[in-house]
Amino acid sequence: MDEARPLIETEMPKAFDPQAIEAGWYARWEADGLFVADPTSDKPRFAMAFPPPNITGELHMGHALQTAVYDLIARYKRMNGLEVLFLPGYDHAAIATQNVIEKRLAQEDQTKEEIGRDAFNEIVDEWYRTVGATIINQLRLLGASMDWTRQRFTMDARYYRSVMTAFVAFYEKGWIYRAPRIVNWCPHDRSAISDLEVEWQEHHDTLYFIKYPIQGGGDVTIATVRPETMLADTGVAVNPDDGRYTGIVGKTAVLPIVGRELPIVADAGVEKGFGTGALKVTPGHDPLDYEIGQRHGLAVVNGMNLDGSMHVPGTPYDGMDALAVRKLVVEELKRQGLLVKEEPYVHQVGHCDRCHHVIEPLISEQWWLRMEEMRDKALAASRAGKVRWHPERYERTYLDWLRGLRDWNIGRQLWLGHRVPVYQCENGHVTVAVDPPRECPECHSTALKQDPDVLDTWFSSALWPFATLGWPDKTEDLDAFYPTDINCTAREIINLWVSRMIMTGLEFMGEVPFHDVAIHCVVQAADGRRMSKSLGTGVDPRELIARYGADALRAWATSVAMSSQDVRFDESRVEGYRRFSNKLWNATRLVLSSPGLPPSSPPGFLEAHEHVEDAWILSRLSYASTAITAGIDNFAFQDSINAAYAFAWNELCDWYLEAIKDRLRAGDAVAQDVVFFCLDNLFRLLHPFMPFVTEELWSRLPGPRDYVMRSEWPDLHGRFVDPAAEETFQQVMAIVEEVRGHRQAAGAPPRGGRLLLDGTVGGTVRELVARLAHLELVDELEQATPLAVAPGRVSFPAGAGDARRQKELERMEKDLARQEDRLANPAFREKAPAEVVADLEQRRDALKAAIERLKLQ
RNA sequence: GGGCGGCUAGCUCAGUGGGAGAGCGCUUGCCUCACACGCAAGAGGUCAUUGGUUCAAACCCAAUGCCGCCCACCA
Numbered sequence: 057m058d059e060a061r062p063l064i065e066t067e068m069p070k071a072f073d074p075q076a077i078e079a080g081w082y083a084r085w086e087a088d089g090l091f092v093a094d095p096t097s098d099k100p101r102f103a104m105a106f107p108p109p110n111i112t113g114e115l116h117m118g119h120a121l122q123t124a125v126y127d128l129i130a131r132y133k134r135m136n137g138l139e140v141l142f143l144p145g146y147d148h149a150a151i152a153t154q155n156v157i158e159k160r161l162a163q164e165d166q167t168k169e170e171i172g173r174d175a176f177n178e179i180v181d182e183w184y185r186t187v188g189a190t191i192i193n194q195l196r197l198l199g200a201s202m203d204w205t206r207q208r209f210t211m212d213a214r215y216y217r218s219v220m221t222a223f224v225a226f227y228e229k230g231w232i233y234r235a236p237r238i239v240n241w242c243p244h245d246r247s248a249i250s251d252l253e254v255e256w257q258e259h260h261d262t263l264y265f266i267k268y269p270i271q272g273g274g275d276v277t278i279a280t281v282r283p284e285t286m287l288a289d290t291g292v293a294v295n296p297d298d299g300r301y302t303g304i305v306g307k308t309a310v311l312p313i314v315g316r317e318l319p320i321v322a323d324a325g326v327e328k329g330f331g332t333g334a335l336k337v338t339p340g341h342d343p344l345d346y347e348i349g350q351r352h353g354l355a356v357v358n359g360m361n362l363d364g365s366m367h368v369p370g371t372p373y374d375g376m377d378a379l380a381v382r383k384l385v386v387e388e389l390k391r392q393g394l395l396v397k398e399e400p401y402v403h404q405v406g407h408c409d410r411c412h413h414v415i416e417p418l419i420s421e422q423w424w425l426r427m428e429e430m431r432d433k434a435l436a437a438s439r440a441g442k443v444r445w446h447p448e449r450y451e452r453t454y455l456d457w458l459r460g461l462r463d464w465n466i467g468r469q470l471w472l473g474h475r476v477p478v479y480q481c482e483n484g485h486v487t488v489a490v491d492p493p494r495e496c497p498e499c500h501s502t503a504l505k506q507d508p509d510v511l512d513t514w515f516s517s518a519l520w521p522f523a524t525l526g527w528p529d530k531t532e533d534l535d536a537f538y539p540t541d542i543n544c545t546a547r548e549i550i551n552l553w554v555s556r557m558i559m560t561g562l563e564f565m566g567e568v569p570f571h572d573v574a575i576h577c578v579v580q581a582a583d584g585r586r587m588s589k590s591l592g593t594g595v596d597p598r599e600l601i602a603r604y605g606a607d608a609l610r611a612w613a614t615s616v617a618m619s620s621q622d623v624r625f626d627e628s629r630v631e632g633y634r635r636f637s638n639k640l641w642n643a644t645r646l647v648l649s650s651p652g653l654p655p656s657s658p659p660g661f662l663e664a665h666e667h668v669e670d671a672w673i674l675s676r677l678s679y680a681s682t683a684i685t686a687g688i689d690n691f692a693f694q695d696s697i698n699a700a701y702a703f704a705w706n707e708l709c710d711w712y713l714e715a716i717k718d719r720l721r722a723g724d725a726v727a728q729d730v731v732f733f734c735l736d737n738l739f740r741l742l743h744p745f746m747p748f749v750t751e752e753l754w755s756r757l758p759g760p761r762d763y764v765m766r767s768e769w770p771d772l773h774g775r776f777v778d779p780a781a782e783e784t785f786q787q788v789m790a791i792v793e794e795v796r797g798h799r800q801a802a803g804a805p806p807r808g809g810r811l812l813l814d815g816t817v818g819g820t821v822r823e824l825v826a827r828l829a830h831l832e833l834v835d836e837l838e839q840a841t842p843l844a845v846a847p848g849r850v851s852f853p854a855g856a857g858d859a860r861r862q863k864e865l866e867r868m869e870k871d872l873a874r875q876e877d878r879l880a881n882p883a884f885r886e887k888a889p890a891e892v893v894a895d896l897e898q899r900r901d902a903l904k905a906a907i908e909r910l911k912l913q
Numbered sequence: 914g915g916g917c918g919g920c921u922a923g924c925u926c927a928g929u930g931g932g933a934g935a936g937c938g939c940u941u942g943c944c945u946c947a948c949a950c951g952c953a954a955g956a957g958g959u960c961a962u963u964g965g966u967u968c969a970a971a972c973c974c975a976a977u978g979c980c981g982c983c984c985a986c987c988a
Contacts, residue, residue, distance in 0.1 A: 071950065238986095256985095263988085280988060330987045337988095344986040403987085417986090449917065453983065456916075460984085547983075582925085584981080615936095619927065621918050622981070626925040628937040635936095635950045646947035694927065698935075713947075721946090793954095800954040806943060830945085875932085883968040892931055892969090899932070 068648070068756075072641035074605025074634070078748045082196055085751075090765055091201045093141035095536035102138040103537035104130060104570075105521050106202060107545050107553070108210065110149035111187050112156045115194045117579040117587055117625060118546060120597035124613035125544050125576055125693070127200045128744040132688050134201075135740065135769035141537045142201055143524055145208035146191050148184070150473035150513040151245060151253075151410045157183060157472075168471060176471055184211065197598060199606050199747045201765070206533070208524045210516045211474075218523035219474045219516045220490040222560065227478075227488045231426040232466075238339075238346040239420045239465055240406060243364030244413035247469040248422050250512060251462075252552050255409040263401035264386065265332065267394045268292060268309040268318065276301070276309055276320065277396050279331025281403065282341075283389070284381040287314055287368045288359025291337035293348050296322035298333050312394050313385065314371075321352040340419050360418050378416075423467035423476060423509060430559035431461045437568050443558060446574045446618065446691040450550060457551045466512045473510030480505050518556035521569035528564075539567045544574040547621075574691050576617040580624050587625065600630055607746035608633035611697055614745050619694040636701060637749045640742075643709050644753045647731050652723035668788075668820050669715040670730045671781035676707045677734050678776040684741045685769070693745075700742050708734055711789065714828055732757055737770045787817075788824045790845040795829040798841050801860035804852035806830065812837035814847035844868070844906035865910050872903040 085091065093103075106126055109119055130142040157179055158168060168176045188209065195202060208215060226232045239248040261281045269275045276292060292309045294301035301320075309318040318337075325348055326335045339349030340358045349356060361367045366381045368374045373381045389395040406415035435458055437443060438451065445451040467476060479487045481496035482503040495502045519527070521543075525534040539561070545554060554573055561569030580586060581593035588594055600609045611633035616623040665671045680703035687696030712731070719727035736757055739750040743764050754764035791813075799809065811831040813822045826833045831850065840849035844864060878884055879896055 068947095070948070072948090251985095278988080282988085325986080327987045335988055342986075342988070344988070347986075404985095453917075457984070550983090578982085580981090616926075624925060626937080629925065629935095631950080632936045635948095638948065638950045642948035642951085644947085649947075698927070701935085709947085710952090717947090796953060797955090800942070803942085806945060806953075871932085878931095878969080881968060885968085887968045888931075895931080 068641070068645045070642075070645075072638045072749065074607060074637065074748065075602070077752045078197075078199070078601075078606055081748050081751050082199060085201065085763065085765060086204070088763070090763065091142070091203050092205055093203050093537070094139055095532045097139035099137060099139040101141070101536055102133040103141040103143070103540040104542050104544075105143045105524050105540055106145065106200075107543070107549075108145040108147035108208070108517065108520065109191055110152050111146045111184060111191065111209075112149055112152045113187065113589070114190050115597060116589075117595050117597060119194075120198060120600075120609060121579055121613040121617055122544060122546070122576060123195060123198045123200050124610040125574070125617045127198070127202075127747070128610070128614055128688070128693065129542060129544075130201050131744040131747060131765065132769065134765070135743070135767060137768070141206070141533075141540075142203055143206050143208065144192070144195060144200070144202035144204065145210070145520075145524060146188055147517055148209070148211045148473065148513065150468060150470050150510060151247065151249070152513070153180070153183070154470050154472040155245070155410050173471060180472055184209070194598060197601050197606060198610065201747075206524070210513075210520075214526070215516070215523055216474060217490060218519055218527055219511065220477045221528045222515075222519055222523075222564065223477055223511070224488055224490050225564070226425055231429070233424055233426070234421060235424060236419055236421045237424070237465075238341075238343050238417050239422055240415045241362070241418045241420060242408040242411060242413055243362065243416055244411045245408060245470065246362055248420055248465055248467065249408060249410075249415070250465050250514075252514075253409050254406040254415055255412070256404040257407050259403060259405040261401050261403065261405075263331065263399045264389075265396040265398070266312070266336075266389055267396055268312060268336070270304060270320070271308045271310060271317070274304070276304060276334050277332045278334045278336040280336055281401055282378075282382070283385045284366060284373075284378050285338045285341045285359055286311065286336055286385065287366065287371070287373065287381075288338050288340045288357040289314075289316065289318055289336050290339055290349060290357055291318050291352065291354040292320045293323045293326050293335045293337050293352075294320065294333060295326040295328045296324060298326075298328045300333060312392060313388055314368075319352070319354065321348070321354070323348045323351060341417055343417055346417075346419070356419060358419055360416055364416055422465050425464045425466045425515075427461050427464055427559070430563050431458050433562045434458055434555065434559045437558065437562060442568045442571060444572050446572065450547060450573070450575045453547070454550050454555055458555060464512075466515050467509040468512055469508070470510050473513060474516055476507040476509045476511060478507040480507070514552050514556060517553055518560045519564075521557055521561055522565050538565055538569070540570045542572045542574060543570045544576055546578055547575045548578075550575070572691075574618065577620050578622045580622055582625050582627075584624055595625055595627075600627070604630050604634035605637060605748065607637050607749045610747075611636065611745050614693040615697045617693060618691050633746075636705065637746065639705055639709060640738075640749060640753060643704070643713060644735060644756060646713060646717075647720065647728075647735060648756060650720040650723060650728055652725065652728065665778075665781075666726070667716075667719075668781050668784050669712055669824065670726065671776070671778045672785035673708060673712040673734055674730065674776035675778040675782050676703055677737055678772045678774050679703075680707075681737060681741055681770050681772045682774060685771070688744070697745055700738070700745070704738055704742075708738070711785075711828075715824060718827070732759075737772070739764055740767050740770050743767075784818065784821060787846065788821050788828070791821070791825045791843065791848070792829045794843055794845050795825070795831065795850050797860055798850055799829075799852055802841075802852050808832075809850060809852040810834045810837055810840070812840065812849045817846055817848065842909050842912055844910050847909060861910060865907065868903055868907050868910075872900065872907065875900045875903065 104126060109115055130140050134140045161167060240254050242249055263279050263281055264283050265277050265279050266283065267275045267277045278292060289311050294305065304320050305322045307320050309320055311318050325344055337345045337348050337354060339346045339354055339356045341360060359367055364378060365375050366373050366378055373384065386395065407413060408415055438455060477489060479493055481499060481501040483499045483501055485496045485498040487493050487497060493504060496504060521540050522534060522538050525531060525538055527534055543554060557569045561567060585591060585593050597609060608630050612630045680699050683699035684696040687693055716727045716731065739754040743750040751764050755761050807830040809831045811826055812834055822833055837849050837851060840851035842849050875896060879900060885893055
């Protein structure tokens with residue numbers, strides 16, 4: 057009898073434990089310098105600057121997904137022989153981080169004003185250290201193969217200098233100017249913000265209709281949702297084509313409560329259809345009104361203080377909260393009989409996208425950057441095909457925004473950020489310089505004051521692809537790795553970030569910063585809401601990694617990243633990939649338990665294809681490798697992961713390993729060669745998606761092993777494609793599946809039974825079927841169930857009947873009728889391609905044959 | 914207001930002109946010497962609606978409905 061040899065050696069536990077191997081591999085990769093890019097390498101270069109996460113807190117699912125995508129590309133490109141720079145970093149995110157820190161202060165009943173700038177800056181520095189460390193730790197847990205020797209932070213001294221250099225360069229070109237304009241003012245942050253930082257929310261308000269008397273008799277009724285702003289009205293406007301009002305244009309209305317005289321002007325910007333068609337003009341508090349005021353020379357009255365309180369000196373309303381004033385104004389108007397009516401009104405109101413307070417448009421003196429020239433260069437670059445978008449449709453989002461681009465308000469009135477490098481001496485001379493001047497170049501005064509504003513955080517992020525490489529210095533890195541290759545981000549920052557990188561890249565480097573932009577999907581909570589910590593809908597990637605492993609999280613992320621616009625988070629799919637890891641683990645366990653020497657090199661199977669299953673699985677591997685590679689190249693990562701999964705589980709494990717188990721136990725060298733070859737290639741193909749488990753398993757395969765991470769990407773060139781073997785094995789699978797169906801239907805035990813297959817079925821097929829379906833091959837068999845897919849019969853030791861037969865027969869006859877109908881259509885035969893017709897005919901014949909076999913007995 | 918995307922199995926999603934798919938869940942039978950994180954067999958979809966193009970439509974076109982996103986100076 058068989059000596060009871062343990063099939064599986066004990067060194068591999070039964071279940072794969074990601075926790076046991078991940079940290080170890082990451083440390084080894086890093087220690088061996090596998091992440092470090094060499095600018096002097098002979099290899100072709102490939103570079104990506106990772107979008108710097110905001111240093112506002114820990115990374116969320118969106119970051120995890122983005123990291124998985126980037127890292128898969130980085131690893132893939134390395135394996136393809138490129139010198140890869142994958143540069144990490146994080147962003148100070150001026151307004152966002154200031155908000156987070158202020159919130160923390162508020163919990164201790166403190167404000168930044170109370171503790172002062174120095175103490176605030178200390179807190180900020182401490183924040184940078186701790187949160188920065190958390191972010192880096194998370195990226196490591198995910199397995200990101202980033203070059204930590206080149207880690208960057210937008211507030212590093214060197215990066216700071218790049219930002220200053222850019223400002224000075226723009227200033228010297230005459231593109232930066234300071235001017236009062238109407239801006240989006242956040243009364244909470246006490247800062248201006250750009251249009252892109254305004255978040256619109258629906259409000260249910262009241263539309264008030266107010267009568268303004270006209271000098272010399274009569275009146276005009278205007279409509280407004282913000283009656284309190286009327287205190288700063290300086291005019292009334294109507295549409296020039298509005299017949300109702302032609303008589304009053306040129307007259308003067310009198311502002312109720314205040315008594316100011318308001319010229320009545322005609323301006324095409326006024327919508328005839330809205331409200332009464334007459335608009336109160338408040339140039340100091342509304343962008344449209346501001347433009348109308350400019351066109352007609354109306355005065356600008358600033359009606360609001362920077363904290364959002366009303367600014368109406370000499371009235372009881374001065375310094376009061378705007379909402380309170382609204383009430384009082386409405387009451388007063390009622391008393392005077394000037395409030396005509398009130399209507400409920402639903403409209404969009406701007407909020408600060410960081411602190412969510414209502415934005416007040418108001419006049420403020422700000423730093424502006426002219427964009428025309430940069431915009432035109434960016435548009436030209438797109439026309440020349442220099443930037444490819446994936447999916448393509450996002451190019452329009454980008455171009456539409458660019459075309460309507462206006463000057464950029466780059467100044468912010470914050471405490472946190474890059475200070476505007478503009479200095480003024482006591483004599484009023486202005487110096488703009490990268491390094492703080494010691495004295496005024498004109499009058500040599502040393503009493504210099506720096507402008508208090510800081511820069512929009514996106515001003516610094518816009519420089520990321522080259523500032524991280526050392527710009528403005530002519531560094532080796534800059535020379536070697538600019539332009540970078542790919543940028544991959546969420547669509548919400550296409551305009552905020554991607555467009556601006558393209559513009560500054562063209563401006564300062566003369567080349568677009570990357571030639572491909574991939575827009576990945578947004579991860580929503582399981583219920584479809586936005587994932588956010590404040591809503592309680594967030595999921596911490598670290599928890600998922602702890603439960604399922606980084607590989608599972610990454611495999612899920614890459615399987616959804618480019619396939620749709622949004623995806624609801626579904627933990628069961630992550631869990632599915634953990635099971636997949638476990639499957640790979642156990643497949644390897646099985647193979648490694650095969651006795652005998654490590655396979656010869658080169659593998660012996662290259663000559664011998666004695667076993668059809670060997671030829672078949674190699675053919676399948678060829679197809680899988682082609683599909684996986686194409687998926688990555690086409691930014692369709694889901695195709696890659698699906699192909700790898702299907703090959704590994706449904707072909708290699710389900711069929712091939714089952715087919716060769718006996719050969720493995722016997723130490724068959726060819727089977728070992730083939731299966732090792734398959735695993736070796738599979739692990740390499742899967743490595744970019746699931747780096748840890750593939751590294752672990754690859755290292756366990758026999759033979760000298762380096763790292764799978766720096767192995768070559770498989771390129772089988774369809775080398776093993778074998779249609780004949782595919783067809784034969786198809787037949788095997790079809791028969792086995794039918795037999796299993798009968799077995800189950802008959803209620804027979806899982807093993808045992810007899811199989812008769814007609815001589816027209818090849819001997820290889822018969823043996824394989826018998827083995828895989830656990831049957832004994834016989835030459836004669838009575839009282840057995842006929843097979844449909846092949847001429848033959850099967851019987852089982854216990855269990856009775858062939859309940860399945862009648863049902864199958866019905867299904868097939870229905871199918872046959874449908875196919876015959878289609879074939880009977882002359883138009884189809886005439887117009888459809890010949891191979892489609894032939895295909896259908898073949899199908900019909902197969903169905904006919906199957907039906908015949910079932911009916912025979 | 915303009916633009917874009919989605920609507921496919923109970924759930925989450927693949928599938929861009931020729932026989933409806935995956936993961937999870939569900940039913941049934943199996944601890945079969947890799948794996949119960951497993952194996953096997955199943956059930957379950959007029960592919961949102963309507964019309965059109967085509968020999969042939971989940972897929973192309975048009976319209977409608979619902980969900981979501983982006984952009985936008987109607988107070």
